[in-house]
Amino acid sequence: MSAIETEALRRQYGERAVVDGIDLRVPEGTVHALLGPNGSGKTTTVRMLATLLRPSGGRARVLGHDTVTAARAVRRRIGLVGQFHAVDPLATGRQNLVMFARLNGLAAPAARRRADELLARFDLAEAGDRLVRTYSGGMRRRLDILAGTVVRPEVLFLDEPTTGLDPHSRDDIHRYLAEAVAAGTTVLLTTQYLDEAERLADAVTILDAGRIVATGTLAEIVRTVGVRLEVAVPDEQRAATAAVMVRLGGTPVPHSDSAYTFGAAAPALLTVVRALDAAGVEARDIGRRTGTLDDAFLALTARRSA
Missing domain, CATH: 3.40.50.300 (P-loop containing nucleotide triphosphate hydrolases)
Incomplete structure (x- = not known):
């Protein structure tokens, strides 16, 4: 009941x-x-x-x-x-x-x-x-x-x-x-x-x-966000990383001061590594992560007026 x-x-x-x-x-x-x-x-x-x-x-x-x-x-x-x-x-x-x-x-x-x-x-x-x-x-x-x-x-x-x-x-x-x-x-x-x-x-x-x-x-x-790609970079390189990801077709979501996450549609890991390397962007960490409730919340409540 x-x-x-x-x-x-x-x-x-x-x-x-x-x-x-x-x-x-x-x-x-x-x-x-x-x-x-x-x-x-x-x-x-x-x-x-x-x-x-x-x-x-x-x-x-x-x-x-x-x-x-x-x-x-x-x-x-x-x-x-x-x-x-x-x-x-x-x-x-x-x-x-x-x-x-x-x-x-x-x-x-x-x-x-x-x-x-x-x-x-x-x-x-x-x-x-x-x-x-x-x-x-x-x-x-x-x-x-x-x-x-x-x-x-x-x-x-x-x-x-x-x-x-x-x-x-x-x-x-x-x-x-x-x-x-x-x-x-x-x-x-x-x-x-x-x-x-x-x-x-x-x-x-x-x-x-x-x-x-x-x-x-x-x-x-x-499960609505599935496996996500996370890229961590030094603060001063955040803008460059975002630009690289946008050119690759992904839309970055700020995860912390120095990290971005991307949904299931993000490029393959090797593709991102090569793109970052070609752009001269040093990543502190990069890998695929299981989605969390935080990821789902951010994805599902994106401001429609933004």
Whole structure:
């Protein structure tokens, strides 16, 4: 059964469609990552699914409940961690968690026990009785995630949950989410960290300009770019390398400060080596590489206005 389903889901502001007719299926007990450039419609999609925005068209269901006609039933079964802090800065960390637990139906003693458990779990016990306004940004973000999951929801929406966290905190959150999924929670995640999607997601949907440009498992998405050619050169020679590749019929994509990648249509390796040598361009490294999610993302979300 699908925990989340959308059919031609659309959200329009004036004449501009921010989300432009997307069809999405997320099976129960899985993690699905929504990826895309800034402004591609990820957050708007999450807000519609979480009943915070009314669709302009199409429909969405969460656990079989329509997000418009049965919004209250949806809200009782979901958790949401948005991009911005939802906790009260004038309350302590412990008070925030107790409040969220009480709002989710826990009795006072159970709410206090749950708050203590979560504060200890994420190394916030010593800060638990401090006002949240004294917390660092990373501490507030961890508290946000705990507040959104203080009572484990059936479906959890996470909108860029680990932005600004250090690697240790991100790792803690990843393990915490894996435990939640193992216990049956379905997760819809938006993230700008592609390695996070690779680590957590069972499937990925890539949005661009409000439309789905690819959806499937990680392996299926990566197969869209296939094997790629990568050429690494000194910084000052990047322009010359690009010029050589364009003459050979390939279109280079900057991969880093000193590397270019080319798709499956790139020239044969020996052809490129000869061309570089003839152009007097010294390559630090050259070879064929298996495509990655980064490669697929860059290829699929190329700016149409560029």
